Amino acid sequence: MGTGKVHIFMFIDALGWEIVNEYGFLNDLLPHRYPVKMQFGYSSTAIPTILTGQPPEVHKHLSFYYYAPEKSPFKIFRWMMLQYLPPRIFNRWRVRHILSKIIARVYGFTGYFEMYSMPYDRLPYFDYIEKNDIFVPGGLAPVENLADVLTRKRIPYHISDWRLSEPENIDQLLEKLKQGDIKFAFLYTAALDGLLHMKLKDKAAVRKKLEWYSGQIKTLFETAASNYKDFSISIMSDHGMTALAGTLDIKKQVEALGFKFGLDYVAVYDSTMARMWFFNDKAREQISNLLSESKDGHILSHEEKIKYGINFPDDMYGQMIFLLNPGWQIEPCDMGLKALPGMHGFAPEDKHSFASFISSAPVENPPEWVGDYFKNMKSRIDEVCP
Numbered sequence: 001m002g003t004g005k006v007h008i009f010m011f012i013d014a015l016g017w018e019i020v021n022e023y024g025f026l027n028d029l030l031p032h033r034y035p036v037k038m039q040f041g042y043s044s045t046a047i048p049t050i051l052t053g054q055p056p057e058v059h060k061h062l063s064f065y066y067y068a069p070e071k072s073p074f075k076i077f078r079w080m081m082l083q084y085l086p087p088r089i090f091n092r093w094r095v096r097h098i099l100s101k102i103i104a105r106v107y108g109f110t111g112y113f114e115m116y117s118m119p120y121d122r123l124p125y126f127d128y129i130e131k132n133d134i135f136v137p138g139g140l141a142p143v144e145n146l147a148d149v150l151t152r153k154r155i156p157y158h159i160s161d162w163r164l165s166e167p168e169n170i171d172q173l174l175e176k177l178k179q180g181d182i183k184f185a186f187l188y189t190a191a192l193d194g195l196l197h198m199k200l201k202d203k204a205a206v207r208k209k210l211e212w213y214s215g216q217i218k219t220l221f222e223t224a225a226s227n228y229k230d231f232s233i234s235i236m237s238d239h240g241m242t243a244l245a246g247t248l249d250i251k252k253q254v255e256a257l258g259f260k261f262g263l264d265y266v267a268v269y270d271s272t273m274a275r276m277w278f279f280n281d282k283a284r285e286q287i288s289n290l291l292s293e294s295k296d297g298h299i300l301s302h303e304e305k306i307k308y309g310i311n312f313p314d315d316m317y318g319q320m321i322f323l324l325n326p327g328w329q330i331e332p333c334d335m336g337l338k339a340l341p342g343m344h345g346f347a348p349e350d351k352h353s354f355a356s357f358i359s360s361a362p363v364e365n366p367p368e369w370v371g372d373y374f375k376n377m378k379s380r381i382d383e384v385c386p
Contacts (some may be wrong), residue, residue: 005230006177007368007380008185008220009373011050012213014042014193014344016240017354023210023380026217029233034366036373038355040237040308042270042345043193044112044313046238046355046370048134051145053374055309059143061134062317065118065126065268065334067277073107074123107131112162118268118334119263125266135159135188145185149329149378153385156181160188170216177220183384187220188376189213196241221360223237232361232380241342242352245327248273248296257290259283268318269333272345273297275318288320297324308348326350 017035019025027033041062048054048061056062096115104113111130115123133139136159137147150157156174160169166189167256176182192209199205217233224231251269259265264283268275274291280282291299298320305311310321324330326346331341346353357367357376367373 004180004183004228005384006183006185006224006228007377007384008173008187008224008231008233009377009380010187010217010220010233010235011047011189011236012192012235013190014239014241015198015235015237015356016352017084017356018240018352019196019206019210020356020358023207025210026214026235026358028122029217029221030233030360032359032361032366034357034363036355036357036367037368037369038344038348038353040310042131043238048140048145049371050236050238050373051124051134051147052140052143053371053378054143055371056317057309057312059140060316061129061140062312063268063270063273063275064072064114064116064128064130066129066316067125067266067268067318068127069125072124072127073103074126074128075124076368077120083365116335117332117337122261122266125262126268133162135186137161146374146377150184151380153381155183155381155384155386157170157184157186159186160184160189162188166191170220174219174223177223177227184377184381193241196341196342198342200241200243232359234357234359234361234363234376236357236367237355238370239344239355240326240352241344242346242350244329244339244341244343245325246296247329247331247339248294248324249332250291250322250330251332253290254287257283259287269330269335270345271329271333271335271340271343272324274322274330276320276322277315278319284320291322294322297322299323323347326352 039046044064045056045062048059050057100113100115109131110133137151147159158173169188169341173185173187195209220233264275264279300323329343331339355370367376
């Protein structure tokens, strides 16, 4: 047994509170268990919130795309005319993924970047928020992130590379623990999210994946116990997952009003919300009236934007945000042409939206919102601070 202390925080994307309870995930090893309200939005919002303890209106990350034609890195698409090429080829995920890799390399993006299904001719109206690797020091500047704190306090630490597979990230951490040098670790695993998007109702597949995680976590326990005098392991997630209840073609409904995209309005159609910017009162009034009459969602109020930490003074992510009811998805949307069996990004208050925090050690201030993980991590860092 070693002589030091290490605190391990493992992030499991989409490990919702409902799933933790339904499958009894690690009840024995991690007895301190809490439901946690998710941050409004998607993982693109939640992870920066977890890494800074701040809401989107502070760290500036909500969805990936926001209206900013003057600084759009996609201006070249005005002349490429890809929208006129065969969609069965150029709208395929593999082709778009390759194009995304090329764009990222040309512009030097180090963060997670995908074009998804954003129409080629609409890309020049938008900028993309996650250009930088948000896990490294300075990744969310000027807001201090987890890596900034660890660096400032001179704590030997390990933060996973989000580009690597789960087995690779786990193996890297195991090697670090065997060396006994680090005092803090943030382990990133994201495959559960993809599984639940496609197989949320396949209980055998979900259970098999959770059992795999359980085996890996038990190995982490054994390795930490063999190489450290004291340690703790905490598992945290960003949101849950909601089964598909229905679809809504908001884009078709809006376009049927006859307004011109780019002249009268622009919009981003995320999986569970439509975000609008208006350039004249007529477009604002008629599109607002259309969405106000929908029984499948509602327009966020000013009070809701404040409550969710997305009240951007400059309406960075939309002058109007229409949020669908839990389980409903926009089809087609700018994130994908087909709805998925499972999705997240609904109202944080819905029971299937809740994230989870489970730990081997008592938690002095149990997290109520995913941004509270940052306080918990900082308190553990202070414990091992020299």
